[in-house]
Amino acid sequence: MEKTLILIKPDGVKRGLVGEILQRFERRDVGITNLRLLTPTIEMIKEHYKEHVGKIFYQELLDYIMEGPIVAFVIEGNNVIKMARTMIGDKDPIKATPGTIRGDYGNSIRRNIIHASDGEASAEREMKIWFN
Numbered sequence: 001m002e003k004t005l006i007l008i009k010p011d012g013v014k015r016g017l018v019g020e021i022l023q024r025f026e027r028r029d030v031g032i033t034n035l036r037l038l039t040p041t042i043e044m045i046k047e048h049y050k051e052h053v054g055k056i057f058y059q060e061l062l063d064y065i066m067e068g069p070i071v072a073f074v075i076e077g078n079n080v081i082k083m084a085r086t087m088i089g090d091k092d093p094i095k096a097t098p099g100t101i102r103g104d105y106g107n108s109i110r111r112n113i114i115h116a117s118d119g120e121a122s123a124e125r126e127m128k129i130w131f132n
């Protein structure tokens, strides 16, 4: 059994995609173990995205993630880390396969609706930021 963190980013919440997205995960027959709607602090966002410090898009990424409330949840089940990454699709929705969340609802490499941890270490680290 694995656990991983999913975030529905501010654009996903604003556009009313929370129900759609939660339903996709529920239908994969995985457990949702934590769920919250929150407006994160800048400290949380900086910790979450610390691997991207110094990149050209870093400041714009912070501004975007601070735009409004986020829905954070944890799913648990067999291979959920890889499963969630497959379900969200490529970070660039133009390259994301139709049928993935980004491939179905996105159009912008920044405003790409959803986050899922990319490995075991990041899942452990990120779950602590959003659920402490």
Ligand code: CDP
Pocket (backbone or CB within 6 Å): 057, 060, 061, 090, 091, 109, 110, 111, 112, 114, 115, 116, 118
């Ligand atoms: O989210 P994911 O792990 O798929 O991609 P990432 O490479 O870790 O980038 C993190 C987030 O930064 C993306 O999901 C985008 O929201 C944003 N980003 C951006 O604004 N501009 C880029 N050129 C690349 C990523």
Ligand code: MG
Pocket (backbone or CB within 6 Å): 118
């Ligand atoms: Mg990433």
